[in-house]
Amino acid sequence: MKLNKQISESPFDPSVPRSIPMVSHWIGTWEFAINRRLRAPEDLASQYDAASGSWSRTARRFQLETAYRIPLLACSAATGLADLRPASRVLDCGIGTGCLSIALNNILPDPIVYHGIDISRAMLAAADVEMRQAGMSPQLQQADILSIPHADQSFDVVMAAHVLEHFLEPQRALTEMIRVLKPGGVLFVCMTRRSVFGTLIQLRWRTWAATERQGVAWLRDCQLNNIGYQPVSLGPCAGQASTAFWAQKPAEKLGRSRIKHFVPHEESLP
Numbered sequence: 001m002k003l004n005k006q007i008s009e010s011p012f013d014p015s016v017p018r019s020i021p022m023v024s025h026w027i028g029t030w031e032f033a034i035n036r037r038l039r040a041p042e043d044l045a046s047q048y049d050a051a052s053g054s055w056s057r058t059a060r061r062f063q064l065e066t067a068y069r070i071p072l073l074a075c076s077a078a079t080g081l082a083d084l085r086p087a088s089r090v091l092d093c094g095i096g097t098g099c100l101s102i103a104l105n106n107i108l109p110d111p112i113v114y115h116g117i118d119i120s121r122a123m124l125a126a127a128d129v130e131m132r133q134a135g136m137s138p139q140l141q142q143a144d145i146l147s148i149p150h151a152d153q154s155f156d157v158v159m160a161a162h163v164l165e166h167f168l169e170p171q172r173a174l175t176e177m178i179r180v181l182k183p184g185g186v187l188f189v190c191m192t193r194r195s196v197f198g199t200l201i202q203l204r205w206r207t208w209a210a211t212e213r214q215g216v217a218w219l220r221d222c223q224l225n226n227i228g229y230q231p232v233s234l235g236p237c238a239g240q241a242s243t244a245f246w247a248q249k250p251a252e253k254l255g256r257s258r259i260k261h262f263v264p265h266e267e268s269l270p
């Protein structure tokens with residue numbers, strides 16, 4: 001598998017983002033910001049390979065299936081997500097051990113085919129076990145979200161939980177996810193938000209902790225409709241440490257999404 005390089009090789013090109021914003025604070029006209037270089041994709045894949053053995057325990061500790069179920073139901077009420085038929089196709093990007101797909105499967109009346117991609121081979125192996133135990137027959141593939149190995153407009157639902165925060169420019173991953181989404185299809189993403197727990201995640205994984213405004217702005221930039229969001233509670237230890245966002249791809253073709261370059265901090269949003 002070819003992993004996409006996110007970090008510029010050039011010593012200094014101000015148009016290319018090189019680091020993820022961690023902390024920012026304005027005092028008058030001064031912005032104090034701390035950014036951090038993200039992990040290289042190969043490094044991230046091996047980190048997740050190493051974490052895969054205990055990921056199911058982590059998922060249980062943070063009650064991920066229940067946590068995802070609540071916003072999935074809210075998304076369903078807004079978009080008709082639960083109307084999926086057996087022929088419908090769902091893609092879970094950065095599937096990990098399959099918690100998000102299992103949560104969706106548990107609220108749907110009919111069994112459907114779940115496709116999943118992940119950069120970590122060990123996570124995919126764990127997803128296969130967990131999803132089969134839940135009575136599902138997943139189609140799993142090692143792949144990078146920045147180049148999803150599926151045709152344009154081939155999925156009814158494309159989703160990702162706690163993955164987009166790993167990208168220098170989450171909009172690039174969103175654009176690729178929207179490419180494979182059918183017109184009228186539903187996008188569902190969950191991201192760590194700014195909180196004490198979010199900061200711990202940032203320190204451990206060098207990720208974004210996005211605000212609701214940022215997430216909505218990214219979805220608007222992708223020209224999606226019917227945008228909604230709600231905080232996600234990850235159990236008593238972490239509290240409302242994430243936000244779930246959902247939106248629909250317009251039924252009519254609007255052309256390629258505009259990618260706005262890098263929104264470093266909430267304050268820079270229009």
Ligand SMILES: C[S@@+](CC[C@H](N)C(=O)[O-])C[C@H]1O[C@@H](n2cnc3c(N)ncnc32)[C@H](O)[C@@H]1O
Pocket residue numbers: 041044045048059064093094095096097098099100117118119120123143144145146160161162163166
């Ligand atoms: C925090 S885990 C979340 C797993 C799962 N979605 C969940 O909610 O339990 C992030 C997952 O995204 C995967 N991942 C990270 N970067 C990726 C990329 N560029 N392409 C595909 N998967 C990626 C990791 O290997 C890991 O399995």
